[in-house]
Structure formats: C-alpha cells, structure tokens
Amino acid sequence: MKILVPVKRVVDYNVKVRVKADGTGVDLANVKMSMNPFDEIAIEEAVRLREAGIAKEVIAVSCGVAACQETLRTAMAIGADRSILVESDVDLQPLAVAKLIKAVAAKEQPQIVIFGKQAIDDDANQTGQMFAALMGWPQATFASKVVVSGDTASVTREIDGGAETLEFKLPMVITTDLRLNEPRYATLPNIMKAKKKQLDVLKPADLGVDVTPRLTTLKVSEPPKRGAGIKVADVKDLVAKLKNEAKVI
Amino acid sequence: MAELLNDRDLKFLLYEFLDTAGLSSRARYGEQSRDVFDAVLDTACAIAQEHFAAHNAEGDANEPEFDGTVVHMIAQTKTAWDAFAQAGFLAAHWDIEEGGLQLPEVVLRAAMAFFCSANAATTGYPFLTIGAANLLRAFGTPQQKKLYLAPMGDGRYAGTMALTEPGQGSALGDIKTYAVAQEDDGSGSGSYRIFGQKMFISGGDQNLTENIVHMVLARVKGDPQGVKGISLFIVPKRLPNPDGSPGERNDVALAGLLHKMGWRNTTSTVLSFGEKQGAVGYLLGKRGSGLGHMFQMMNEARIGVGLFGACIAYRAYLLSLEYARERAQGRLPSCKDPLSPQVKLIQHADIRRLLLAQKSIAEGALALCLFASSLVEDQHSHPDSACRTQAGHLLEFLTPIVKSWCGKQGCLSNDMAIQVLGGSGYTRDYPLEQLYRDQRLNPIHEGAEGIHGLDLLGRKVVMLDGACYRAFRASIAATLAEAAPYAALQPLQAVLERSVAKLDEITAGLIELQKNDPDRGLANATIYLDAAGRIVASWIWLKQAVIASACLVKNPGSDEAFYAGKIQAARYYIEWELPGASVSFDLLAQNNAIPLDMRDEWF
C-alpha cells in the first residue's frame, strides 16, 4: 500500500509575524520557514504505518515554490521514501492544491492520503476536505488515533464533545490533529540519507491543472488588541456580561 | 516564544559572509551541500526550542542537588541530553570511519549556537563531551578509542575537562594532582593511579549518563615541576568492561557541588581522586605533553566560550527588540499633544541606541565566532597547504580575542537588554536577568580575561617570529581594500586603517619593552586586549558591510532592510565603539604605570 502525504512550507511557528504596513499581507521577507507542524504529524503517522508493515511506501508531495524542496527533504529525513514537488510561483489556494494532489494521486494510486488538518499560515482547514470531495473518498478529519487493518481503518476523531471512533473503507483521506503522535526529529544521519532519496519536480501544466487563484485578498490587518480583563462577581454576573456586553451568547 | 537567533542573519553569516556552501567542493564534504547544512540547522533549532529553551528558567530556579550519594537535577535535562544525542550531534563532525558524518566544523558550531542561545547551562554537558571526545580522537590509542569513543558519540558517556584545582586556576603549571605508574598488568594499557583534588569541574557528576570520562591533568610522580611535567589522563567514573559497558566505580568521589550565580543547571563539582587506593587513569598522548594536548581542546573550547557569549547576548537582544516594538511609552520630544497615542519604545532614539549597540555586539560576536570556526575548518580541510598554514596563524592570533571580546562585550550587551525593558527587565518574570547572570561567567572560565591579555601580548604577537600577527594584518588589509570602492564605507575604512596603524606602533613598542622589562611590558595587557578586540570587531563589521553593500549594488531593492541594517551596525560600531581603543592606545603609548606602581599598602 502507498501512502501519500502532502506537506506545506509555512512560516515557522516560533516567528512572530508582522502585518505589512500597506495591509497587503504579512511580511515574509527574511522569516524562517519550516514544515507545517500538522504535516510533520502526518509524515510521522505514515512512516509509523510503514514501519509497522502496513504501508510499503510513503510519498511526500508539496505544492509551491522551488524552496519547498527543503520541506520535502525534511519529510524524507523523517522517513518518507521519496517525494514530488509540484512547482509553481502562483499563490496556491486550497482548491488548487486539492486538484494538484488529485492529479498526483491519479498517478501514484495511494490507498491513504494523510493531510495536516490545517496549515498554520492561513488556517484554512480546507484542502483535505476538498481533496476528499474531488476524489469521492471518505474523510476522517482531526484524527487523534489511526488503526489500519486490511482495507479498513478505524480512526478516532477529535470532536467538540470529546472524541469519536469511526470505521472507514480505503481508499480514504485522513487529516491529522495534534494528539495523533509526536513527530520524530530529522536526525543528522537521516538528513544525510535523505539527500540520496528521489525528488521529482513537476509543473501544474504537466498535470493539466489550472491553479489560477479564485479568491482575492482585500486587506490584512492585525487582530484587535486585547483589552484588560475584569473581575466578575459570580456566574450570574458572568452570563449577564457575556449576553449583554460581549453579545456572544 | 521568541526566536533563538535571527535565521536570516545566520544564513547571511554562513553563506554570504563565509562560503560555507563552497565546502562541498572539498573532498571531505563531497556528499554534502547547503540543503544538508540547512536541514541540520533546522533540527538544531527545533530541539533547542523544544528541549533546551523550554527548561532554561526551571533549571536556573532548581539547581542540581547532591544528597551525598547521587546528584539530582530536573528531569528535562536528561530529555534534552537524549534528544541532542539521538539526533546525532555528538558525533556529527567525526570521520565516517569513526562513526561520524563528517559535518563541517563551522556547521556544527552554527548548530551549537541555537543550543547556547536556548539554554547555556544544559548545553554545557554536550559542549564538554564533544571537546573531550575530540581529545580522544586526536591522541587516543586505537584501544582507548575503541573503549570510549563510541559511547561518547551516542550519548551513553559524557566527558569533562579537569584542569582546575582548589589551589590552582590560572597557573596550571603548579598543579598538585599526581599520578603513580602501575606495574604493567600485561594489558599494555599503561595504567596509573591518580591522587588529588579538582575544583570547578563542570559536569563532573550528573545523572544523565551511565558513565563520565574525565580528562585529567596530573603530574607523574618524579616528573619535573612546571608545565613540562604535566600529563593528560583518561579517568573514567566507572571502569569500562572489555565490552565497553560501564563496570565498577573508580576511586573518583564527588566531594560537593558549588552554588553559582548563573549556569546553575550545569553541575560545578569538586572531585576527589584517590581517596582510597587511587583512581585508575590511563595516559592520553605523550607523557609530559598534557598541557599542550589539553590546549587543543581548550582552544576549541575558547571559541566555544566566545559562542556562548555571543548567543547569550543575541537572545537578550532579540527579546529586548521584541519588547521595544510592542511596549508603548511616552511621546517624542517634538510631540506636545497629551491626547496623541504614545509611541512604541523603539521610537525613542535612546532605545534605538541601546538596541543598535546590542546588535553590533551580538551579531558581531556571532560573526566573529563563526569566522573563527571557519578557520578551524580551513586549517584542517583547505586543499591548499599555504592556506591551511595561514588559517592556523590567524586563528592563533584571534583565539584570545574571540574568547574575551564576546564574553566581555556580551556582559555589556546583556546589561543594555535589561535597560530596554526598564523595571520589567529587573524582574524574574522576564528571562533577561538570568541571561545577564549566565553571561557573567564567560569572562572567567577557559582562562580569565587577564590571562588572555597576557596570551595575546606576551605570546601571540611574537609567536613564530610574528607570523600570527602578520596573518591578521594581511586579512585586515584585504578587507580595507575591498571596502575602498564603496563611498559610504570609505570613512569607516579610513578610521579603521588609522587604528590598525596605531596598533602596529603600540605592539612594536610593547614587544621591545617586554624584552627589557617584562613586568612593565605586560602590565597593561588587558587594555591591549580590549583595544585589539575593538579593532577585530570593527574589521568583522567592515567585512559584513562590504558584502551588504555589494548585494545592494547587485540586486537593488532586494532585502534592502536587512543589508541596510548591517551597514548601519557597522557604522555604529566603527564610529561609536572603535574610538574606545584610542583611550587605551594613549595609555599604552605612555607605558602608563599607575596601576603597576600602586602599592599594596596604599589601598
């Protein structure tokens, strides 16, 4: 069985992003970039499935600028067997990425595609779902536990009230939540080995996918500053304030 | 959590200021390239953030304790050690045949920079282990390497350097620890019994590893007094079994822990060797060459201490920068409207001065340390033998400066970081006060500042007939020539050129004076060191400014803010800090003897 894992290159989670003065976006000049943390979890899960003898091959795929090759090398240092870059300088939106992954999946024929539940840069939380819809596959989003046996998988999902466990038939989509696993580091010996692993580069045109953006960003601004807190007398007071002042209930 | 280092700056230093990517053209590094180096740095950064930075304050608040039998330390220390070891950092730079990856020295040190910034105290353990293992690699017999190297590379054993004694610190020639040769037990390993006390030994005991390999300086009984009688010994805490597993306890006892101002999570130990029958030790390298051998580790450790100085300053700089960008306070002198919004601290000229001074020290020190590491690299792997020699000479001259300038200026920089935060900087709610305490060690260990002044002026400038000094002068001259085409750098070039000429004159005078009157000639060595440090730092800044200027000419508009920041920091350092050297030069030129002539009874 093959597992495909899409990985995204994003601003490192330790970076404090700053909104550009002209409101066109956030300032990405000179900031550290790394693999989206949810995607690291996805790679880790796929590698564990291979180590357990369930999967035969783990393929990492990234869509974006040439520098995404670094992210793919990291994925291979964590344990992916090979990787594919769909290279494009266009601002790729979730639907475009979902279509590109669909085209890659058509070639590779994976049984499971594991996405991160969202990317920490735009927090869209859409790509996995859109891909599942395009493929007509079942989707297990926000996974915190995955058990694969034969052609089914039992996935525990994080939901508002706690967790639920569902059975799925392969092929399927999984999107990872934080609790799924703790990804290993790319160790130095594995970084050296990853250099020798295969990395293929394709263009969206090779896959016949139109990646033109469908959404336009009007303006990006800082979230409003949080005001000082206040002390409430009791629960009744709290509920009243939430109702009348904050107007959230 | 704030970043540990500015990633853009680190990449600038490695790939623009230094040609680290070019190392892959050397046979030793043929398999490697920039993407490998970057991936190594990413792993270093991630582990440093998650497993080192996260417990820096906790390790400071809960220093290790000795209950009479074992040492207790916070559990995160062991997790951090394991993560560091398992990622492969302890052996990364070793040869393939030794079980390493042949990672270049400069990349290893750049990776270490993340750990130094995240948590100096916990980083002390791997730092010393890497150094001790390097001694074994250089001087160990095949059998010694077989027993100790593999477990020091995978993190089962840690290493220490045990030089200092209760009675001897700076003057190691007078150490009292001694060794008695044993009747040959037939193994041919030449064992000794070691007796004596060592003090301040970092990592001398801990609960991280199953064994500790002490690198101990001692005098074989009957060998001459002074430096020539000192030998180096391997003294394990537990005697390894032939299969490498740790066996019975050696006669090395922890007499106690010292309680320190900073670096609290590094155990500082007093060790007793030979309270019973004598600690079993094995001669490492040549008998009587112990200090020389140890100097190999110490030279490397000195650059390492410089790096700690650089990174502790760097972290405080980044934290104070972040604070100054967020805290609103007051208005500019020109604004009289009380209803107008307050400005951010960074809008105040005086705060920008404090930040710029820190930038010039922190980034300058990191540049200097990585430059020194690249010289270590060139000394060993440069394909051209003349370049290898030249790198070695330059490194000899720079080492005392790398060690001292980074720590000394680092203290000033950490002081300014606190100032930027005002009252908050003085509280324990922010990490600045801890960083300030941690930084204070760097001008003391690995040779106190005064000792490096003596090393520079008493040894390095005359060493090899002045070859080391000449190597330094040639390097500065090259940078001065490179700066000439850039109009904005010409004033800086002119000031630095004059200062270097002055340094030549002062140096020649002091060398002469030392010949007739060494006490007078070396009396002011520390201010000579300070002045030389300012010149070296100015040179390192001018070098960075030349590269920044070239990039701005080549790709106007690209990365402009970053490069403009580099040029401004170079201007700041050379216009504001280099002049401090002139004050020292005046005193040195007069052979001013006020401190020398001051008498004990006048105090």
Ligand SMILES: Cc1cc2nc3c(=O)[nH]c(=O)nc-3n(C[C@H](O)[C@H](O)[C@H](O)COP(=O)(O)OP(=O)(O)OC[C@H]3O[C@@H](n4cnc5c(N)ncnc54)[C@H](O)[C@@H]3O)c2cc1C
């Ligand atoms: C936290 C910490 C960790 C340490 N870790 C280790 C370790 O792992 N292993 C180890 O072996 N040691 C270690 N040391 C010891 C350290 O290297 C010594 O403290 C240092 O070398 C200075 O020696 P000393 O303390 O005996 O001071 P002294 O030698 O007594 O010096 C005191 C002062 O006198 C000055 N001075 C001394 N001699 C001269 C001279 N000839 N001319 C002019 N000035 C002079 C010095 O510059 C210094 O300012 C550590 C120390 C500390 C504080």
